[in-house]
Amino acid sequence: MSISINDLGKDFQLSIFAAAMERGAGLVAVRELASGKLLYINETGMQMLGTTDYAELEALMQQNNLGDCDATIAAPGNGGREEREWVNKKGEKQWGVYEKLPFKHAMQHYCFFRLSTGIVSGSYYRQQIEKELERFGALFDYASIGILVANRQGLITMINDFALEQFGYKRKELLGHAVEQLLPQRVRDRHVQHRERYNAHPQSRPMGIGLDLYGIRKDGTEFPVEISLSHYQNEEGTFVIAYINNITERKKAEEKIEKLNNELEQMVEERTLQLRKAMEMLEASKEDLTVALGREKELSELKSRFVSMASHEFRTPLSTILSSAFLVKQYDAEEDQAKRSKHIQRIVSSVNLLTDILNDFLSVGKIEEGKIQVRPVNFQVEELVHNVIQEMQGISKDQQIIDYQHSGQPEVVLDPSLLRHIVMNLLGNAIKFTAADGTINVRTHRDEEQFRLMVADNGIGMSEEDQQHLFERFYRGANVSNIQGTGLGLHIVSKYSELMNGSISCESELGVGTTFTVTFPFNNNHTAAE
Known part of the structure; x- marks a missing residue:
């Protein structure tokens, strides 16, 4: 009795192999790997693919990516079995278990593969999808934050249990209704406009930044909320996801902290007074x-x-x-x-x-307290300076002329708020110290190396001694005591320039005029942009 196929004759082995391949369930075939040529396919396989034409069979093999063995499949533990979809000549989609095995004969590499039938759908993938849906359901229904999904028309399509508990509704009372039902009456009309604008340009972001938002329960009571928005799109349309957090307790905590801070400030003042008395006694x-x-x-x-x-x-x-x-x-x-x-x-x-x-x-x-934060952005400097000049026209004298010219590249990367303050201060000084029929020249220039702002007037000018103390706090020149001013403006300008890694210089002569030049290196701008 033979217990190994190697004990049988080669012809007998081939007969057994041929019978198994011809009568076996599903497609069985062999391709040559070097050329991709189809060497053999059983009758069942031709029936499954719907053709006996050799060229059509090879095309269907290529289309379904069948017989694409590589050496790694035969490695121990890798296997070559997978559940997959394939199409026949008519384009009908089928599911089956695909197995492939590379082998070598006479120094040539071949791929033996088979494709079983009878699978109605991708059960494995269906199971995976079902598992993912279960995970999603757990996240959605058991999340400790309110979540609702609304379509483009603002109608609620999904809402989790936590949100229902927050607002005091049952699910059937909200599904298909507008999200504005959950908002106070006073803001519903505005919210419709906000929603339409969001649908036009959807993006993931917090809602109502800087505003106090409120929801309204079924019983009419309001409560503070914090809302974040997200969106997604599928074949059914565009949907918005709202994450709703009841921040009532946080608001109470903030009020409590504010009260404690006030009490602490009072205690600090009292302790400071006690400390001063104690120091006098030491x-x-x-x-x-x-x-x-x-x-x-x-x-x-x-x-x-x-x-x-x-x-x-x-x-x-x-x-x-x-x-x-x-x-x-x-x-x-x-x-x-x-x-x-x-x-x-x-x-x-x-x-x-x-x-x-x-x-x-x-x-x-x-x-002095280090509370000025620099927020550099890319903006049109010529537009900013024009706007400042337009605003300052209201305080300029009757016959004064403000001549502005820009040269070089139009954009800079600086803090527009700080630069605006610098321009307003320098231009305000020029207007203040220039005669009613005088001319004030404003120039900006942007090249590859730096951005430069220059404000020049033909006003009263200042002495060299005054220029030495020009940027000190509360300092005012000897010849301006009869003109309104705090002596703080140029000090602020110099500090704002330093915060943006810039520098300011002054050229002035008594009775001739004054020129201020503020320079910001290009490398600083480039670094800020990055």
Whole structure:
């Protein structure tokens, strides 16, 4: 009795092999790997593919990627079995188990492969899809955040249990209804417009940045929410996913923290007062006390100078507001409208001046505390300077001419807010210190190496001694004591320039005029853009 096929004769082995291949279930074939030529295919295989034509059979093999063995398939543990889809000559799609095995004969490489039938659909892949759907269902239904999906018309198509619990609805009460049902009545119309704009340009982002958002429950009570938006698209259309987080507890915590901060500030003030009293009583540590007193003196001088400057600068606009307000009240006749308008404009100008002074004080405080953040972006510098000049026309003198020209590349990478402040300050000084019939030249230039801003006037100019202290806090030239100013503007300009890695220089001559030049190296701009 033979227990191995090798014990049989070769002819008998071939007969057994031929019978198995011809009568076996499914397609059985052999291709030569070097040429891709189809050497053999059984009758069942031709029936499955729907043709007996050799050329059509080879084309179908190529189309279905059958018989593409490589050496790795025969490696131990790799196998060559997979469930896959294939098409016959009529284009009908079928599913089957595909197996392939490379072998070598007479120094030539071949691929033996077979394709079984009888699989209605891709059960393996179907199982994988079902598993993924189960995972998705678990994530969607058991997430600890509200999730809803709405179509392009704003109708709710899906909503998870957490969101239903948040809003107090049952699922059937929301599916197919507009998302605006979950919003307070006062914002529903605006939300429709916001939704349409989002559909036009969908992107993943937080909703209502900087705004307090609220949802409304079924019982009419409102609660603060935080919402993030995402989107996806399939054959059914475009859908928006909203992730809704009830932040009621966070709001309470924030209020509690704010209250604690206020209490802490009060405690700090009280402890500071106690510390000052204790320091006065310390006679043993005289040297430390002297140092502390010196620092206190410096701070006191700075505060005194600040108070003196503020009271001096506020006096004129406040007096103007008071007197103009009194006169407006006196001009109550209809023919006095022109006089009333004149004094109202004086009040507006004085208020604007007060605002500018306060802004200077606040800017210096932020600079000293390191709270100024540089946010460089790419923008059109010529447009920015034109806009500033247009705004400054309101404070320019009657016959003054502001001549602006730009050369070189149109775009720079800087912080537009800081650059705008620099231009406004330099241009404001030029207007202030130039005669009513004078000319102010503004030039900007952008080349491969740097960006340069120049503001030149033919005003009163300044001495060399004043130029040495020009950018110090509260410093004002000897020849401008009768002109409104805080002495902070150029200090702020120099600090803003340094924050953007730039530098400022000044050329001035008494009675001739002054030119300020601010330069920003190109390498700094390029680095900021990256």
